[in-house]
Amino acid sequence: MSLDRSQVETVAKLARLKVEDQELDNYVNSLNSILDLADQLQAVDTEGVEPLANPLDATARLRPDTVTETNQREKLQKNAPQAEAGLFLVPKVID
Amino acid sequence: MQWETVIGLEVHVQLSTNTKIFSGSSTAFGAEPNTQANAVDLGLPGVLPVFNEGALKKAVAFGLAIDADIGKRSFFERKNYFYPDLPKGYQTTQLEAPIVGPGHVDILLDDGETKRVRIHHAHLEEDAGKSLHEDFHGMSGIDLNRAGTPLIEIVTEPDMRSSAEAVAFAKKLHTIVTAIGICDGDMSQGSMRFDVNVSIRPKGSDTLGTRTETKNLNSFRFMEEAIKLEVERQIDVLEDGGEIIQETRLYNGDTKTARSMRSKEEANDYRYFPCPDLLPVVIDDDYINSIRSTLPELPDAKIERFIDSYGLTQYDASVLSATAAMADYFEQTTKICGDAKLAANWCMGELSKFLNQQEIDIADCPISPNDLGQLLARIKDDTISGKIAKTVFQAMTNGEGSADEIIDAKGLKQVTDTGAIEAMVDEVIAANQGQFEELKSGKDKLIGFFVGQVMKASKGQANPGQVNKILKQKMQD
Numbered sequence: 001m002s003l004d005r006s007q008v009e010t011v012a013k014l015a016r017l018k019v020e021d022q023e024l025d026n027y028v029n030s031l032n033s034i035l036d037l038a039d040q041l042q043a044v045d046t047e048g049v050e051p052l053a054n055p056l057d058a059t060a061r062l063r064p065d066t067v068t069e070t071n072q073r074e075k076l077q078k079n080a081p082q083a084e085a086g087l088f089l090v091p092k093v094i095d
Numbered sequence: 096m097q098w099e100t101v102i103g104l105e106v107h108v109q110l111s112t113n114t115k116i117f118s119g120s121s122t123a124f125g126a127e128p129n130t131q132a133n134a135v136d137l138g139l140p141g142v143l144p145v146f147n148e149g150a151l152k153k154a155v156a157f158g159l160a161i162d163a164d165i166g167k168r169s170f171f172e173r174k175n176y177f178y179p180d181l182p183k184g185y186q187t188t189q190l191e192a193p194i195v196g197p198g199h200v201d202i203l204l205d206d207g208e209t210k211r212v213r214i215h216h217a218h219l220e221e222d223a224g225k226s227l228h229e230d231f232h233g234m235s236g237i238d239l240n241r242a243g244t245p246l247i248e249i250v251t252e253p254d255m256r257s258s259a260e261a262v263a264f265a266k267k268l269h270t271i272v273t274a275i276g277i278c279d280g281d282m283s284q285g286s287m288r289f290d291v292n293v294s295i296r297p298k299g300s301d302t303l304g305t306r307t308e309t310k311n312l313n314s315f316r317f318m319e320e321a322i323k324l325e326v327e328r329q330i331d332v333l334e335d336g337g338e339i340i341q342e343t344r345l346y347n348g349d350t351k352t353a354r355s356m357r358s359k360e361e362a363n364d365y366r367y368f369p370c371p372d373l374l375p376v377v378i379d380d381d382y383i384n385s386i387r388s389t390l391p392e393l394p395d396a397k398i399e400r401f402i403d404s405y406g407l408t409q410y411d412a413s414v415l416s417a418t419a420a421m422a423d424y425f426e427q428t429t430k431i432c433g434d435a436k437l438a439a440n441w442c443m444g445e446l447s448k449f450l451n452q453q454e455i456d457i458a459d460c461p462i463s464p465n466d467l468g469q470l471l472a473r474i475k476d477d478t479i480s481g482k483i484a485k486t487v488f489q490a491m492t493n494g495e496g497s498a499d500e501i502i503d504a505k506g507l508k509q510v511t512d513t514g515a516i517e518a519m520v521d522e523v524i525a526a527n528q529g530q531f532e533e534l535k536s537g538k539d540k541l542i543g544f545f546v547g548q549v550m551k552a553s554k555g556q557a558n559p560g561q562v563n564k565i566l567k568q569k570m571q572d
Contacts, residue, residue, distance in 0.1 A: 014364055016177055053170040053192070053369040059377040065112050065149025068119030071130040076137060086128035087236030090179040093226050 001039060002032045096334070097298035100326050101306075102261045103253035105290040106268060107246050108278045109222065110153045115243035116221050117144030117187065117373075122244050124284050132224070132239035138183035144372055146171075150245035151376065153277035154194045154219050155386045157247060160275050160393055161214055163198025165383050170375040171219075174365045179237050180224035188220035188248075190367050194376070195247070200271070201395060202263040203413050212264050213252040222246050247277075253292065253303065258322035262315050265289060266417070270394045274419050282314055289318050293325045295333070304329075305339040309346050309353060321346035324353055397422055405435035414443055420457045424464050431468020434475055441471060445488050462491055470498035483507050483555055510557045513565070516549070519557065520565050523548045535570050542566065 003011075008028050012019045019027060073086060082089040115122055118135035135142045158165045169192045173185040195217035201209050224239035249268065255261045269287060273280035280286055294306035309325055312318040324346070329339055346353045392400070394416055401412035401422075416422045421442065429438040446467065450457060470487055473479050479487065479502060490501045502508055510516055523545060524531045534541040542563070549562045 010364075014175070014366065051191070053375050054371065054373075056374060058374050060146050060374040062148035062151065063114075063119070063145040065114050065147050066119065067114050067121045069114075069121070069131075069133040072133060073127075073129045076132070076134070076139075077129070079139075082234070084231055085236065086130070087227060087231070087238055088129070088179075089231050089234040090237055091235070092233055093179055093228065093235040 001035050003028060003035065098295045098326075098330055098333075099298045099300070100257055100322075101253045101294045101296065101303060102255040102258075102322060103292040103306075104249075104251045104255070104261060104264065105292070105308075106249040106251075106265070107222075107288040107290075108157075108249060108268075108272050109286045110150050110245040110247060110277055111279045111286075112147055112149040112153065112245055114147055114149070116147050116150045116219065116245035118243055120243065124281075126240055128236075128238040129240060132242060136182070136239055136243040144187065146373060146376065147245060150219060151194070151378075152386055153245075154217070154247050155378070155383060156275050156277055156390060157217060157249075157272065158195035158198065159383070159387050159390060160271050161195075161198035161200055161217075163214060163217070164196035165378070166192055166194045166196060167379065167383075168192060168375055168377050169194045169219075171370040171373045172367045173370050174367055176365060178223070178226075179235065180226045180239070180242065182224070182239060182242060186221060186223065187370055187373070189218035191369075192375075193218035195249075200264060200267055202260065202267050203409065204263065205259065207409065210254075210260065212254045212260075215250045215252050217247045217249040220246050220248055253294075253306075258319045258326070261291065261322055262319050265315055265318060267394070270417050274392075274394050274397075275390055280418075285313055288313050291318060291322055291325075293322055293329070294339070295326060295329045305341050307339065307342050307344050309344045310356070312346060312348075314348070317346060317348040320348070320351060321353060324351070328353075391419070405429065405439070407435065407439055411439050411443065415439060418457070424457055424460075427464035428468045428471065431465055432471035432475060434471065437471050437474065438468070441467060445485060449488075449492055461494065462488075466491060466497060473498055473502060477509060477511060477558060478502065479507055479509050480555065480559065483509070486555075507556060510553055511561065513561065516553070516557050516561050517565050519549050519552050520545075520562065520569060523552060524569060 005024055005028055008024060008031060009019070012027075077083040077086075077088065080088050110116075112122060114120060115136060118133055120133045120136055121131045123131065135144060155165055169189060171187050172190045174188050174190075175185045177184055193216045195214075197216065198214040200212050200214060202212060204210055222241050222244040224237055224242035227236040227238065229236065251264070255264060265287075269280055269282075272278040272287070278286055289312045290308055290310045291312065292306045292308050294304035296302065296304040307325060307329075309321045312321055325344065332339055343356045344353050345356050397416040398409070398412045401407045401416060402409060405412075407415070415425045424446075425438055425442045428442065429435045432438055446457075446460070446462070449462075450460060467488075470484055470491065473487075474481055474484050486505075487498055487501050487507060490496075490505070491498065495501050496504070527545070527548070530541055530544065534545065545566055546559060546562050549566075550557055550559060
């Protein structure tokens with residue numbers, strides 16, 4: 001499998017990454033070399049092997065359903081470029 | 096051409112946990128904006144999610160209630176898209192290995208038939224925050240209190256064939272999730288939201304047409320309206336020789352119109368991958384059985400029991416068991432008055448009418464099952480007629496006292512003294528000699544007139560059965 005320029009452009013757009021035109025070939029090559037490695041792995045016979053969701057040999061620890069957090073709005077909103085009436089403000093969302 | 100409608104639903108059910116799915120923030124509704132959104136909910140760098148066992152238990156309970164396979168090894172994935180109310184830039188959800196596998200829900204149709212709707216799967220995921228589009232100097236406001244609230248998304252097979260079937264399914268699902276206590280069922284607060292997938296095909300065809308998805312319907316009524324509107328639209332398009340485009344649509348319940356959501360043209364490329372921050376969730380049979388043992392009586396079992404032990408019709412049993420609160424109310428009332436059919440009629444009639452008029456929940460009803468049971472017991476023992484009972488009920492809702500107190504205070508006790516009733520019958524006959532002669536000569540219909548007159552003279556307190564009997568005797572004389 002390999003990617004062409006337009007696919008890389010699409011992926012960049014979906015990830016909201018700005019990629020300059022002259023950089024694009026570079027990304028196409030780099031990404032394709034990663035995909036080459038993936039192709040190499042694909043060649044391994046995985047018949048009967050369960051797909052791996054996580055490489056750690058461990059399972060989820062669960063948290064009891066008890067409230068542990070307090071209101072930190074004031075502190076958290078200091079990180080925001082803009083806040084008003086308790087709300088984070090963002091560029092207008094149009095559906 | 097005859098068209099057949101094909102409907103599948105995706106239902107988002109908010110789980111009634113105390114805390115969020117991956118953080119210890121409260122999920123209580125109605126808090127000041129962003130006061131229940133911590134660093135994890137905001138997706139700040141360096142934070143790690145920890146899965147809430149309360150959400151796991153509730154999801155498993157749902158799976159057991161719909162007779163589904165439970166995923167003993169499930170895991171979370173990231174669904175990637177950008178939207179301001181999704182702070183991490185991805186929604187943590189499940190795709191490959193959901194917690195609840197295939198199951199089914201049986202619904203009762205209008206014609207009395209039972210239909211099975213297959214559930215494809217149900218998965219756990221987090222809710223997003225809320226965007227407020229009121230004008231903040233040309234900007235949008237974001238409240239992240241809801242971000243991270245645990246949801247299960249229930250996905251059906253395309254098994255429903257009309258808006259009525261879809262609504263019957265949605266209501267049944269509401270009954271199930273509230274009965275097992277995994278969701279508060281409050282639609283006005285968004286506790287259940289529906290996405291409807293609708294397509295049509297020529298009747299008799301077994302291939303599916305192109306479907307559209309109408310998103311985020313938050314009431315049964317809107318769901319029904321949106322489906323009807325979309326079916327009409329698709330028929331118009333196809334009959335005009337057009338083609339249905341697969342798209343997401345939005346329904347506006349105020350204007351009763353829908354439109355295409357074209358802005359999300361690339362939205363379907365979500366690039367799912369397993370969430371590296373969360374380990375697989377592994378549970379065993381013992382764990383599942385321990386949850387099974389906490390389940391209350393399920394709605395279908397309750398309906399069966401109401402039919403078997405109270406002799407109710409399937410319809411009455413279904414209506415009364417639609418909410419656990421109503422079912423309990425009915426059973427307690429029956430216990431007091433000793434007549435299930437009478438209790439059923441009153442719970443579905445006067446009581447429901449009163450609750451609807453006052454717009455109050457049965458939990459807040461000022462009249463207890465004990466109060467109502469005592470009132471109905473007075474109908475049973477002929478102290479009052481059903482009609483007078485409605486007057487007493489009215490007075491009870493006004494807080495005028497218990498049924499017996501009101502009957503005494505207002506002198507509503509049914510007259511069963513034969514002598515007194517006979518005197519009233521004689522009076523009425525004397526005042527209507529002409530009609531009485533006609534009645535005697537065979538104009539049977541007039542009996543109703545005479546009974547009515549006597550009941551009126553007694554202010555409704557005469558026992559109608561006795562009035563009838565005495566009148567018939569007088570006709571023989």
